Every structure is written in structure tokens, then in C-alpha cells.
Amino acid sequence: MKLVIVAGTPGSGKTSILVHAVRLLKERGASVSIVKIDCLATDDDERYSRLAIPTLVGLAKDVCPDHFTVYNMEEIIQWARDNGAELLVVETAGLCHRCAPYTTGCLGVCVIDATCGPNTPLKVGPLLSTANIIVITKGDVISQAEREIFRERLLEMNPQAELVNANGLSGQGAAELVARFHDSPDVQVDSERLRHTAPLSICTLCAGETRVAREHHRGILRRIDGFQTYAGE
Amino acid sequence: MRSWAMIETLSISGGYDKNGQFESVGDVQIRRGEIVGVVGPTGSGKSSLIADIEQLAQGDTPTRRTVFVNGRTPSREERTNPKKKIVAQLSQNMNFLANMTVGNFLRLHAKCRHVDKESTCEVIELANGLTGEPICEDDELTILSGGQSRALMVADVAIISDSPIVLVDEIENAGIKKHDALKLLAGFGKIVLVVTHDPVLALMAERRIIMRFGGMVKIVQTTKGEKLVSQNLKRIDEWMLTLREQVRQGELIEEVPDLVSALAEKTA
Ligand SMILES: Nc1nc2c(ncn2[C@@H]2O[C@H](COP(=O)(O)OP(=O)(O)OP(=O)(O)O)[C@@H](O)[C@H]2O)c(=O)[nH]1
Numbered sequence A: 001m002k003l004v005i006v007a008g009t010p011g012s013g014k015t016s017i018l019v020h021a022v023r024l025l026k027e028r029g030a031s032v033s034i035v036k037i038d039c040l041a042t043d044d045d046e047r048y049s050r051l052a053i054p055t056l057v058g059l060a061k062d063v064c065p066d067h068f069t070v071y072n073m074e075e076i077i078q079w080a081r082d083n084g085a086e087l088l089v090v091e092t093a094g095l096c097h098r099c100a101p102y103t104t105g106c107l108g109v110c111v112i113d114a115t116c117g118p119n120t121p122l123k124v125g126p127l128l129s130t131a132n133i134i135v136i137t138k139g140d141v142i143s144q145a146e147r148e149i150f151r152e153r154l155l156e157m158n159p160q161a162e163l164v165n166a167n168g169l170s171g172q173g174a175a176e177l178v179a180r181f182h183d184s185p186d187v188q189v190d191s192e193r194l195r196h197t198a199p200l201s202i203c204t205l206c207a208g209e210t211r212v213a214r215e216h217h218r219g220i221l222r223r224i225d226g227f228q229t230y231a232g233e
Numbered sequence B: 001m002r003s004w005a006m007i008e009t010l011s012i013s014g015g016y017d018k019n020g021q022f023e024s025v026g027d028v029q030i031r032r033g034e035i036v037g038v039v040g041p042t043g044s045g046k047s048s049l050i051a052d053i054e055q056l057a058q059g060d061t062p063t064r065r066t067v068f069v070n071g072r073t074p075s076r077e078e079r080t081n082p083k084k085k086i087v088a089q090l091s092q093n094m095n096f097l098a099n100m101t102v103g104n105f106l107r108l109h110a111k112c113r114h115v116d117k118e119s120t121c122e123v124i125e126l127a128n129g130l131t132g133e134p135i136c137e138d139d140e141l142t143i144l145s146g147g148q149s150r151a152l153m154v155a156d157v158a159i160i161s162d163s164p165i166v167l168v169d170e171i172e173n174a175g176i177k178k179h180d181a182l183k184l185l186a187g188f189g190k191i192v193l194v195v196t197h198d199p200v201l202a203l204m205a206e207r208r209i210i211m212r213f214g215g216m217v218k219i220v221q222t223t224k225g226e227k228l229v230s231q232n233l234k235r236i237d238e239w240m241l242t243l244r245e246q247v248r249q250g251e252l253i254e255e256v257p258d259l260v261s262a263l264a265e266k267t268a
């Protein structure tokens, strides 16, 4: 079974393009299972279940959705195997731009919205820079020039990536994306590793502190001037 | 300075319509320097045809059409490597969203395309030839009017993007000199496909592909008479543009220019 992890900021067009991709896969007789990991709420399961394929939703609530994806991965893979899936697609909504959900053996697909401005690729981090494929959506509403600048910026951040120009409304680009789904090896839970190490998250805020004043904070604290300190025992 | 070799022929073939039938026009060849119109009712498949060409489709799109460039199948590299993209696109829905001045934006684009920075002045000059309201280098991109934006996009595609194939999707309500815009895009031997229901643009094309039910059903060659109509439409269009400016400037409009009375006499 192959694993495709599709990540991207909320509303970037992940589901729109995946719906077209799954339709193409089904036409070719592939059996697909799909999982959506989100933070608080989603109606993507409704959109996917219209495709009549096994669909599962996980809500991370108050933990990082990327961490949530990783420590549930074994269960997700088992669920898809039980469905007899040849292809498991996991859609996740990356948020803080410090983590990336891709594992070593998956096909990592980052979906990015071209209308978010030419400086956004510089801010997205590992979600973008460790992906195998970058799908650019909503190019239909910006000028040719802006599309070209945007592409160039993406390649600066991830020179190895293959870029796919897609349109979530018309399905343009879905065939190109699907053609790459076969390229990754079969997923092996035991040897899968995260591509990008999760960042430090060991301050008192992570443990539930809500007070703002400086005296209440412990752990590894990075000051606004860039200086990093350790406060505590 | 041209970054691409021009293309001698672009051919499109083997498509099916929405009923799964072979399209009546099974094969179209477009030559270097040609302007071809794409017309038909809403939902007739005009945008799909444009999308097929944009992707250099190889039987892998819903219409199953195949696109050949210079009589051969484009390589995967040509289809997917953004640096090798030979198609530029322009449509009514497109906007400028970047928070930059016109000058900085064009210089950034020129840098991406490895084009001389000096060409940005040329772009602004050409754009100003297409719109009634002049664009300045220091204007913020996002405050440009619809007409200014469209004019700048046209000039930018002509000079900086400079791809041998240009796809235009409905620029009729743009507030620019459409006739001149299309001429500019078609310059230097480019192939231009223009989706339109605007007679100013449709009659400028040498041929037009008629679309219905998702398929190409007919190709109409523009006649001599139509070319004459086209010339008159061009004048009317330019008149409309000056009227637009006069309205904008708060002027009174009471004169009927000669071209309209001349046309009226002719039809009487
Ligand atoms: N114009 C345009 N709109 C698009 C395109 N792709 C998606 N959209 C629209 O963008 C909106 C969000 O699309 P979704 O597919 O739901 O985005 P998502 O990434 O799955 O969102 P979440 O799952 O909530 O994170 C929808 O209204 C789509 O219709 C595109 O290529 N062009």
C-alpha cells in the first residue's frame, strides 16, 4: 500500500483537488482510502464520502495536528489495510508552519494557494521545503506574472520539488498529480520516520500556563531579540 | 532577448464531447503567428479546450484530447518544468494581489524570467498605449483599475513572459484597446487562442473554432466582409474608450463622431 500525505494551510484547495484525483483513480480501478486530520472541525468527510470510498476523520482538538497525525499513523495505516486499500491518502491542515507531517516513505504533497502573495512561500517552512510535490492552486485568479514569480519563490524554498499547476474547481492538474502517486515505495510502518524533526515545545505555556507576565515562564524561552535562555531548575 | 524559440505548429486532436462522441472537428492545426478565436455558448467547453492546451494534454484530461507541438509529443520536461512552460495565459478573472509597486513587480518578474530589467519601462509604455489612464512605475499594483491591470498584464505577457503560445480567456469588458492588445500579443510570431463572444476580438482572428456540448463542432474562416466589419468595430471600440475617459473626467459628451454617421449611412 502506498501512502500519500497531503498538507497545506486551511482553504488552500486540498480537498478540491483530491476529489478530482480520487475520481481519476477510481476510473482506473484503484482502491483508495482517505483520512482527514483537522484541528477543530471539518466537513471534508462529507465531500469524500460522496465519492463512495472509505473515509475517516481525526480531530486533533488541542494538540498539534501534525503530531496527532504521526502518533496515529500506525492505526490509520491498519484501518486502510483492513479496507483493502492500495492507496492511502491523508489530508492534514498544517497550521504553525514549524512541523511537517511527511514521513520518509510517503509521497509528500504540499498544496499552496497562489493568491496568498509572493512572500508566503518564504514563511511556510518544512511543510513546503520537505515536500516531494507542490500543488499550486487558484492560479486562475492571478496574473501570469504573479504565477511565475510565485513558482520561482517555491523553487527557491524547495528546488527538488516537482510543481503541479492545479485548479481545484476544474480539476486541471489532477491527472498530473495522480501520475506521481505510483512513484513512492510501499509504506513500512516499522521503518517510517518523520522527515523533519518537530520543534522545541517545552515551555510552561505548553503545559497549560496562561499568565502573561515574564516571571511565570519557565523552560526554553526565545526572546524577541533572538537570544535564547533557559529558565528553571 | 527572446527567451523562446517560436513554434511552427500547434495541433489538437482526438477529443470527445460531453456525450462521449468524437468531436466533429477531430484535428486542428494552428500555425505560427495565427490568431484563432474560440466561441460558443456558456458551458460549451471553451475553457476546457484552453485548459487542454495549457497542460499540453496527452489524453489525460476529461476531453481526452492530445496536443502536439511542432508535430511531436511534448516531453514530460516541457509539460511540467515551469522554466520550460511555453504557454502564457490571460483572463478576465485575473487580478494583481502582490503588495508592490508596478516597477518593483515588473523587475521581480523580469528577474524570474531572466529578462533584462530595462524591459520594465517598455512594458509600462506599451500598457499605457492600451489604456486611457496612464500607469506610473510607482503606483501600487493593487490600486490599479480594471483597465490598467488588464493593460499591464497584456504588455507583461507580450514582453516579459514572452511565451510562444498565448491563451486569452475573455478580456472583453476590460476597458482597454482590445484590438491593439490582441495585435500586441500576437506579435513576434506567437500563436494566440482567444476565447470570446466579443465580435471585436472574434472577427480579428483568421479562424474561429465553434464549440458545442464540450466538443469542437466547426471551424469558420473569417471572410473579407467580416474583416471590414472588424475594422469598423475597432473604431467604435476606440470611441467607446475615449467616451469612458470623458465620463471619468466629468466632461459632456454631445458630439457624434463621423464613424458612426458613416456607418449609419452605409446600413441605411
Ligand atoms: N478560484 C479557485 N478556487 C479554488 C481553487 N481550488 C479550491 N478553490 C476554492 O477554495 C475553497 C477551499 O477549498 P478546499 O478544497 O475546501 O480547501 P482545503 O485545503 O481542503 O481546506 P481545509 O480542508 O479546510 O483545510 C473552496 O471554496 C474552493 O472552491 C482553484 O484552483 N481556483
Ligand SMILES: [Mg+2]
Residues within 6 Å of the ligand: A014, A015, A016, A044, A091
Ligand atoms: Mg479539506
